[in-house]
Amino acid sequence: MEQLLGQFSLGLFILQTVIFVCLVLLLKKFAWKPILDAVNEREEGIKNALQSAENARKEMQLLQADNELILQEARIERDALLKEAREMRDKMIADSKQDAQAEGARMIEQAKAAIAAEKNAAMAELKNQVSALSIEIAEKLVKQELTDKAAQTKLIEKLLTEVKAN
């Protein structure tokens, strides 16, 4: 302690304090303030640049999302259109099928009716012929009977085979 106090020089202390305070004030005015301001400004600039880059990125993302949305809508619309078309086609096919069936059924009905009419006509003709033939046979039979019994039977058989042949 004694040595410390022995070495202590008041004059040196006073001069050092004065010089140091002057140095602090001078450097503050001419160096530290401009340096710190410049560094701050630069850091702000960097921060701003990063911020704007981030903003741009976000905007880009937003735009991309928009595009995506539009694309999505378009896809949905296309799907809807396709679906509608498919439905229409199916409906058309079903309709035509139904029509065709109905037409077929109608034609079959007609054909059946025609066949039935034909058949009736044929039956009527046949009946007419059978009755005419029967009358003829009966006429001939009656004529034969009058001549010969055997000949009569023979005649009938012969007539019958004729009928068969017919």
Add this chain to the structure above:
Amino acid sequence: MTIPNLVGAGLIVIGAGLGIGKIGGSAMDAIARQPEASGKIQTAMLIAAALIEGIGFAAFFVGK
């Protein structure tokens, strides 16, 4: 400088040395455990060591 003064100064140096050694050792342990915090640990270590050192020097000079 008398003999008791010298012994006292020696004791102060031993104490301060032990203290700083302990701080250094603990800091090493801490850094080994958490290497990512080494910067903070070093700062804290330096401050603690400097405080002990200051007390040590002050006591040394007052005793001397």
Add this chain to the structure above:
Amino acid sequence: MVIFKKPLLITALVLSLVATVSSFANDTTSVLTSAKQAEAAVEEVVATPALSEEAKAELEREEFIQHHLLDSHEFHLFSYGKESGEEKHVGFPLPVIFYDEGFHFFMSSAFHHGESVVESNGKYYKLYHEKIYRTDAAGTLNMDHHNHPENIQPLDLSITKNIFMVLVASALMFFIFVRLAKSYKKNNGVATGVGRFFEPIVLFIRDDIAIPNIGEKHYKKYMSHLLTVFFFIWFLNLFGLTPLGVNVTNNIAITAALAILTYVITTFTANKNYWGHIFWMPGVPAPMKLILAPIELLGTFIKPFSLTVRLYANMLAGHVVLMSIIGMMYTFNNVVGSGLSFVLAFALSILEILVAGLQAYIFTMLTALYFGSANEEHHHEDGHH
């Protein structure tokens, strides 16, 4: 280190110019018979009147170390011996200014290294162990029983070696940092030249010392002081490692001035909370508050004192050890011992470079810590139980 070249070159140029000019003004003196040495010898080795050659050399070395460490009124650069046994000193005198019932001003060469009595404004002054004393015309000093002169010491405001180096370092700092500040404007916000080396250090002090310790809110007003303190101590520590032999930061008056500035700034910018913690510690019982108040008050004085002594003692210890090891080269006086001393001194010098930065960092860090404590907000009420 290309960036260091310019300022160092300029400093070296200026110094060498001054040295060469003034070395002619300096007269030769034989150091072995100088009054100062004789007095030192009488003072320290009274019991052995007949000094052996070895003891004399040892004394000389001790004197050399002391001389290297202490402040001085002249700037002594180097000495060299002559065939005739004389030693020639190369250096330059510095102005002596002191206050003793009026200011006195003359060059330190008038003292002739403490041999001559100087008459100034009708009073007589003598230099003894680098301190100025008022004497009579014959230059008698009345010694007390501790062998200290009892004569009146005027207030010495001389440009001593330390003050000279402080001025040089200040000029260097001013030069470097004003240039750095200007380079931002010139180069669109990017530092050029030496500034590229110093800018990260400035940012380190702001981001790793000021902001964490003081806080985002208040740190700005302390930045100038912290930056100046850091670079001032660092530069002077590094100057102390040069062979110029200027050890400014191991002078207690210099470190005390720095620490007391820290104390003054802390005291004058302290908020209510800081004083509250000193005089009326919250969260402890009333009797404890009464006991704690003087302890806390004493603590505020111990803080700058420990700052002072830490820097002073670290730098002094480093230099004493380094000088002693260099002195050992002459003691061994053989290849092995001197070689070992050289290697040791080299290693220690490298360590000292680290210590130079570390001590500047710690001083700044603790200063910031004290500033931070002066600005602490009232937010940890629950912390005190």
